[in-house]
Amino acid sequence: MRHFLIIAIWLFAAALPVHAEETELVSLETRQDSQGWEAVGRLDIAGKGFCTAALIRESLILTAAHCLYDEDGSPIDSDRFEFLAGLRDGRASATRAIRRAIPHPDYDPNGDTFAPLEVAVDIAVLELERPIQNTRIRPYLIATRPLTGDEIGVVSYGRGRENLPSLQEVCSVLGRQTGVIVMTCDVDFGSSGAPVFTVRDGETRIASVVSAMAQIDGQKVSLGTSLDGPLSVLMAHFSTIGPALPGGTQRIISIGERNDTGAKFISVN
Structure with missing residues (x-):
């Protein structure tokens, strides 16, 4: 999880009212608590730490692009990743190795971390070695971008809560600019790549x-990537790289489209 001070371009958000009745971050300790969130998992990175990721197709997970690189900007070999779907108290609902990891083509691991244009393309997809075909672990749909004032939620792993997913059911969008969403969601080291949710219909x-x-003015906030545009570009890029997924040609996921089956970065230093 990258942590930095955002300068004047974000100060507009500090004056915006928060309309949602925000909730606290709570641990999903039981199977009942975790119901519906099993497709969120911990993405372990051997020798480094972990990020959070979420299933968007039976064979694809979505996370942050910066999770795919070492501190020197070199790409991490795919065999160092492992996805633990629904990990809770040492037990995962499904565990998968990674076949390949593809960042957004415009993401620059050696670029200016402070630049909103880098945050705006900080997404990646990882292809699982085997698809997850489980009625309890359903890939999530992709939403249109949230608007200022919208209620959102986040499920993540993080520092001090590495073995349990945590849910903040309601947080808020403070503002949007240059493809970056400013949010009040409570995240920590290890939450990079965590899915931000909306519930519609x-x-x-x-x-x-x-x-x-x-x-922002001393208030802790989180930054997210708007999936409008960047995800379509990433999926188009993914479809041109390497062999097709087993069973057919890789297809682009469109914003708002139903997927095939419907449902952290932490330093070790």
Whole structure:
């Protein structure tokens, strides 16, 4: 999880009212608590730490692009990743190795971490070695971008809560600028790549991916990538790389489209 101070371009958000009755971050300790969130998992990175990721197709997970790189900007080999869907107290609902990891083509791991244009493309997809075909672990839908004042929620792993997912059911969008969403959601080291959710017409959809922590006038906020545009570009890029997924050609996921089956970055230093 990258942590930095956002300068004047974000100060507009500090004066915006928060309309939602926000909730606290709570641990999902039981199977009943975790129901519906099993497709969120911990993305372990051997020798480094972990990020949070979420299933968007039976064979694809979505996370933050910066999770795919070492501190020197070199890409991490795919065999160092492991996805633990629904990990809770040492037990995962499904465990998968990673076949390949593809960041957004415009993401620059050696670029200016402080630049909103980098945050705006801080997304990546990872192809699982084997699809997850489980009625309890359903890929999430993709939502249109949230608007200022919208209620959102986030499920993540983080520092001090590595073995349990945590849910903040209601937080708020403070503002949007240059493809970056400023949110009040409570995240920490390890929450990079965590899915930000909206619920529309009874369906839970991913509206953003957590990229970084920041401060606005001393208030802790989180930054997310708007999936409008960047996700379509990423999926088009993914479809041109390497072999097709087993069973057919990789297809682009459109914003708002139903998926095939419907449902952290932490330093070790």
